[in-house]
Amino acid sequence: MLEVELLRAGYGPVEVVCGVSLRVGTGETVALVGSNGAGKSTLLRAVAGLVPLIGGTISFEGQRLDGLPPHRRLEMGLGYVPEGHPVFPFMTVQENLELGAMAPRARAHRRRNLDRVMELFPVLGRRRRALAGTLSGGEQRMLAIARGLVGEPRLLLLDEPSFGLAPLVLARIYRCLAEVGPSGVGLLLAEQHVARALSLARRGYVLSQGRVVLEGGSEELLGHPQVRRAYLGL
Amino acid sequence: MGKLQATLVFTEALINGVLVGGVYALVGTGMALVFGVMRFINLCHGELVMVGMYLGWGLFTVAGVDPCLSALICLPPLFWAGRGLYRLVVRPLERSREQSQVLLTLGLGLVLSNAALLIFSGDYLAVYTAYSDLVLKAGPLRVSVPYLLAFALACVFTLGVWAWLFLTAAGRSIRATAQHREAALAAGIDTGRVSSLTFGLGTALAGAAGCLLLPVYYLHPGIGGLLTGKAFVVVVLGGMGSCVGAALGGLLLGAAESLGAVYLSAAWKDAIGLLAFLLVLVLRPSGLVGRSRV
Numbered sequence: 001m002l003e004v005e006l007l008r009a010g011y012g013p014v015e016v017v018c019g020v021s022l023r024v025g026t027g028e029t030v031a032l033v034g035s036n037g038a039g040k041s042t043l044l045r046a047v048a049g050l051v052p053l054i055g056g057t058i059s060f061e062g063q064r065l066d067g068l069p070p071h072r073r074l075e076m077g078l079g080y081v082p083e084g085h086p087v088f089p090f091m092t093v094q095e096n097l098e099l100g101a102m103a104p105r106a107r108a109h110r111r112r113n114l115d116r117v118m119e120l121f122p123v124l125g126r127r128r129r130a131l132a133g134t135l136s137g138g139e140q141r142m143l144a145i146a147r148g149l150v151g152e153p154r155l156l157l158l159d160e161p162s163f164g165l166a167p168l169v170l171a172r173i174y175r176c177l178a179e180v181g182p183s184g185v186g187l188l189l190a191e192q193h194v195a196r197a198l199s200l201a202r203r204g205y206v207l208s209q210g211r212v213v214l215e216g217g218s219e220e221l222l223g224h225p226q227v228r229r230a231y232l233g234l
Numbered sequence: 235m236g237k238l239q240a241t242l243v244f245t246e247a248l249i250n251g252v253l254v255g256g257v258y259a260l261v262g263t264g265m266a267l268v269f270g271v272m273r274f275i276n277l278c279h280g281e282l283v284m285v286g287m288y289l290g291w292g293l294f295t296v297a298g299v300d301p302c303l304s305a306l307i308c309l310p311p312l313f314w315a316g317r318g319l320y321r322l323v324v325r326p327l328e329r330s331r332e333q334s335q336v337l338l339t340l341g342l343g344l345v346l347s348n349a350a351l352l353i354f355s356g357d358y359l360a361v362y363t364a365y366s367d368l369v370l371k372a373g374p375l376r377v378s379v380p381y382l383l384a385f386a387l388a389c390v391f392t393l394g395v396w397a398w399l400f401l402t403a404a405g406r407s408i409r410a411t412a413q414h415r416e417a418a419l420a421a422g423i424d425t426g427r428v429s430s431l432t433f434g435l436g437t438a439l440a441g442a443a444g445c446l447l448l449p450v451y452y453l454h455p456g457i458g459g460l461l462t463g464k465a466f467v468v469v470v471l472g473g474m475g476s477c478v479g480a481a482l483g484g485l486l487l488g489a490a491e492s493l494g495a496v497y498l499s500a501a502w503k504d505a506i507g508l509l510a511f512l513l514v515l516v517l518r519p520s521g522l523v524g525r526s527r528v
Contacts, residue, residue, distance in 0.1 A: 050419060074422035086417035088410045099410055102403070103422040144417070151422055 007056035009046035016042040018210035031197035034207035040190035048080035079153030085140040089133025100147030117146035138169035155186035194231040247496040255488020256385035262468030262480035264439035270412040270475030278343035280462030286444025305445035316437025350455035380449035473521025
């Protein structure tokens with residue numbers, strides 16, 4: 001579904017992603033792991049259309065994405081959830097979700113999609129009238145993911161869903177993500193939390209200094225001596 | 235000349251200040267919107283107000299149109315002029331450093347004020363309507379009718395913009411972009427269109443405010459810079475990018491200027507506004523309303 005070919009991207013003269021190729025199949029969950037600064041976020045941002053390419057190509061469902069603005073990519077079914085707490089703090093939870101559901105491709109099924117994410121994240125349903133800025137960090141992360149989902153993506157790019165969260169909250173978010181996969185939505189997960197990400201995904205890529213240094217099935221990567229030493233502390 | 239007289243002088247100065255402050259609030263709202271959404275410092279906002287003033291003056295002189303009506307008439311053309319300006323010169327520098335934005339908009343301001351000088355010469359112009367000298371008397375208090383009218387209309391415009399921001403889909407995308415640009419991009423909001431709409435809206439509001447200022451200020455090509463200064467003060471007073479803050483900042487600036495003119499010296503009026511500005515910066519550096527945005 002998503003094919004990235006020799007992608008190079010960065011900020012100004014600084015090249016952060018230096019020739020990465022990767023592939024995500026339809027409905028597949030793929031992990032993109034690596035330490036801080038490896039280029040994971042920049043890669044996702046380039047795929048989402050927030051960072052211009054220096055070189056390489058991105059195609060989605062067989063169509064080239066070069067130069068398409070982010071909202072057009074979303075319209076094709078390529079969703080993106082930025083890192084941190086990307087919510088509209090002075091709007092209610094409901095308004096946040098409605099803005100995510102405004103994309104023309106998802107507008108017809110708005111009600112159903114909203115109900116579904118509130119079922120997936122019951123806390124959002126309970127706090128639908130609260131301002132998003134008053135939610136806890138974990139709840140804001142859930143809201144951002146939920147807002148990505150109500151746009152009816154075919155593939156959702158998730159940037160560090162675990163970052164800065166308490167272990168319990170993190171486990172909850174990952175349980176929800178595990179439910180998203182089987183519904184046919186593909187996930188490309190950028191994570192520093194290597195063990196978590198690889199336990200959810202079937203396949204993964206290890207990124208270091210802007211390059212893919214390892215790729216393979218999750219079990220294989222989790223057992224790889226280099227991964228165990230560098231990321232799992234074993 | 236006793237205590238009563240003194241209270242009267244104070245109250246009248248305060249009322250007049252608040253009335254003019256209402257129009258300042260409208261001037262500031264446009265600039266605050268543009269800053270809040272685009273993080274773009276528009277230092278030709280006052281010159282855009284001046285454009286509105288010349289439009290209002292022209293409509294009055296040629297066709298006898300009341301400035302209050304001109305404020306409405308000039309909304310659509312200035313909205314589109316603002317969008318054109320955005321497309322032509324603002325967009326290429328939208329994501330660049332503040333210095334470039336400051337130089338660009340200061341330059342634009344120079345072009346506008348010199349164009350006005352070329353077309354209208356440096357003469358001081360004014361609009362005299364049938365109600366220009368009317369005064370409303372409430373007991374011993376006297377309030378100028380044109381000031382009152384300007385204030386009322388400025389309130390209508392300001393509240394109208396708020397309603398539009400909160401009730402329409404386009405308004406919601408504008409607020410979303412101001413609150414979290416990256417999240418707005420991720421939610422599929424066309425932020426380029428939002429920026430263009432916002433700059434158009436800011437320009438239209440500047441123009442409307444210009445028409446409403448006609449009964450208050452003499453019009454001349456140099457007034458833009460003065461008004462940019464006031465708009466900037468209003469925006470910073472309110473907390474950069476907050477519309478509610480801009481409204482409060484406008485009222486405060488108007489009141490400070492008016493009281494200062496009465497108790498210190500009319501010649502110091504514009505300086506007093508800046509002094510109030512410095513005080514707020516020292517005591518509440520994040521502005522009156524703090525960080526809350528559009």
